[in-house]
Amino acid sequence: MLVTLDFSVNAVDYRIERGRKPNVLKFYIDNKLQEAQDESQGDSRETQEAIERTIRMSVDMFKQIVVLNTYTEPFLAMRAADQRTIIEQLLGITLLSEKAEKLKELIKETKDQIQIEDFKIKAIEEANKRVLEQVDGLKRRHRLWIAKRNSDLTELTSNLEILEKIDIEAELSAHKLLSEYNDNAKTHETYNSLTTRQQLWKNRNESEINGLIDDYNKKNEIDINRN
Template identity: 50%
Template sequence: MSVGNVTQAVEFDKAGITLVLGNNLDLGGDGSRNGTGKTTIVNALSYGLYGSALTNIRKDNLVNKTNNKGMMVTVNFEKDGHQYTIERGRKPNIFKFVVDNKDLHDIETDEMQGEGRLSQQQIENVLGMNLSMFKQIVALNTYTEPFLALKANDQRDIIEQLLGITQLSEKATILKELVKENKESIKEEEFRIKAIQEANEKIHESIKDLERRSAIWVRGKEKDIQDAKLGLKRLENIDIEKEITQWKKLEEFNEWLTEKTNTKKELALAKRTFDDSCAILETLVVEDTALENQTCPTCNREWDDPEHKALHESKSEQLAKQKELVNKYKIEHDTIHKTYEGLGVSRDKPSVHYTSLENVYEHKNSLKNLEEKLKDKEAEEDPYVEQIESMKSNALQEVSYDYLNELDRLKEH
């Protein structure tokens, strides 16, 4: 404080008298050494314990004049086996409350704000008196109004504090505060439980919706499996390999029938050509015979003319060529006839189910696809089961009334 920037320590727990000597330069003379510093010590104790001096001096005026900064007051004391240390300072403002070497608050702000106020209340609870009581029974001084001069209300406050009545009031205040906090905690817990219940209800609705979708999916799967099995059964009623064999036989039959038809047409044409050539040959034979008998082939009269010989020679050449043609046509006819006879008289037409071989292979592919589809469909798993189980095990919250019941018991207590 104003003693200067030198640490001054006073031990109040030592027996004997503490002599305070100082030189008051403001007075001078013999009175200048009348123990300057006594008020400083008690003011420092009051400031250290309560943050205020005994007098009404401004706090900034407590700072020493030498440096005008760095004021620090430290009070160490012991109570009920616990060691307490209080540190207060100005410029900068510092407030520390240490209990058993454990720093409860380290605040660089005004001591009457926020946590500083709570710490001061803790200190007064430890001391068992407030600043007014301290001034009346501990630090008696001429600056504090005497007890008998105080107003009735102020006297009553000090008497109640001395008799412990204020402790009852403080306990009643604390109890009232606890009841208020209990009610607020009950409301908060009820709101929390209600929020959990509402959230669970929404989750239950979501689970029901998923279960409904799951049931639809299962029914759809069962229907698809049933349809696939019916399709397989219908397709398996037809022996597709036998059908393919029958269709190969039918193709052979159609080739045979086409060849037989075409051969029959060729045979008819060859016979007609052969018959026509034979008819021409007979005509040429008659004409050649007539010319050989010197008879006109047209009027059957005897014909003895120089031209007769030339005509007879020409007709003989035609006859020879026609004979060659007849032999040729006969060979062709016989060859075709032999081929026709070799094809056989008749064959049984193979019976088939489908109208084309393409439909047969489509049947085979459909059978294969249905078998794969049935296998895949049977292997499918319900996509909603995992979601439902996850929501039941993770999303749903357990509603516990233990804490609320404990709060109710505390309220009744």
């Protein structure tokens, strides 16, 4: 069995096709079939929600005020909670509640997005802070390098001025004299060393000679006394 309902809202044509065995639920807007992504055995929750948003009433309210039949439970026979739901829908209270729920969800999503953006901002700030620290370090090293370069240039300039004032010929002559002096000093040192060794040899020989003379004299004295 298939039931078709055609209606218009704000100059827009709609058609609903619903059937059983097989289960069918189709929703057309200006003769264009609206596809849903969660279809299950011919029935679609998304399509049903789209229909309810279009006609601005739920299935229960539709059965109570539009389609009256013996299969629908009368309003007065319904439970108090179900009656309250129908009345809230009829007075628009449910719509306000739904909007409030959507606003709550939107607020929650907004807070989550704000928190995510805060994390991103903090991460960017930390990254920028590290970059600034690196830049400051590079600037500090650059200043130190400039100061060292200027100091080295000043020292080199001073040394260059001193070198320009030096008499090269006089320095060469002094270097030659120094070399000759060093050679003479080495020769003198060698001579002193030889002289010292000769003096030591002489002293040792004189000591030995004196010892021999003493021994000789002592021996002669002994021989004279015996005679």
